[in-house]
Amino acid sequence: MFILFGFKTAVKLLFSRPDTCRYCKQHAAQRVEERATKFTLFFIPLFTTRRRYQQTCANCGGATELSKREKAALAG
């Protein structure tokens, strides 16, 4: 018998908002994404092992990691 397991990261766009980017200093859309790492068994995602939030600039692609609290504050 053999067991096939692994991890998979699912990226979900939560919302985007216009803001001044800290990297390129341009006023551009900042995408707030959720990156969930899931444990998979036979390619079937079973549960989320890790959930992170990230803000990505649509202009330069510069990414900043956000805490859950920061993400909630941005969502308003």
Ligand SMILES: [Zn+2]
């Ligand atoms: Zn930028």
